[in-house]
Amino acid sequence: MGQLKVTHKLQQLHVGIILTMPRSKLKLAFIKNNKARKNSFMKRKECLKNKLKEVSILCNIEACVIMYSSYEPKLEVWTEDNTAFQNVLNAFLTKSPMEMGKFLLNQDSYI
Numbered sequence: 001m002g003q004l005k006v007t008h009k010l011q012q013l014h015v016g017i018i019l020t021m022p023r024s025k026l027k028l029a030f031i032k033n034n035k036a037r038k039n040s041f042m043k044r045k046e047c048l049k050n051k052l053k054e055v056s057i058l059c060n061i062e063a064c065v066i067m068y069s070s071y072e073p074k075l076e077v078w079t080e081d082n083t084a085f086q087n088v089l090n091a092f093l094t095k096s097p098m099e100m101g102k103f104l105l106n107q108d109s110y111i
Contacts, residue, residue: 038071045069049078056080064088 031037048065056063064079079085092100 041069041071052078053080062087 031040045067048067052063052065055061062079062084064077064085067076067078069076077085079088
């Protein structure tokens with residue numbers, strides 16, 4: 001009976017893996033239509049917020065997103081609550097420039 005439960009769990013896991021297979025490669029190009037570009041941005045923004053929520057729950061961390069767009073005049077800050085934002089911001093600001101640069105990755109250093 002115990003083996004049956006394990007097998008059933010493995011089947012569920014296998015089904016989950018199949019359902020979350022990666023998508024085909026996206027063709028990255030500038031979207032010329034302003035309305036379509038804005039809609040795409042808004043959809044991706046929501047996806048980013050959802051991923052942040054998932055990661056913060058799964059890893060049990062405080063995280064936030066600070067986002068600027070040309071579509072909205074104000075800076076957007078998104079987090080689960082204001083105290084989490086303050087904690088993340090304070091943790092970032094209290095680090096020395098040496099510590100901040102330790103994990104900094106840009107296009108030049110990546111290549």
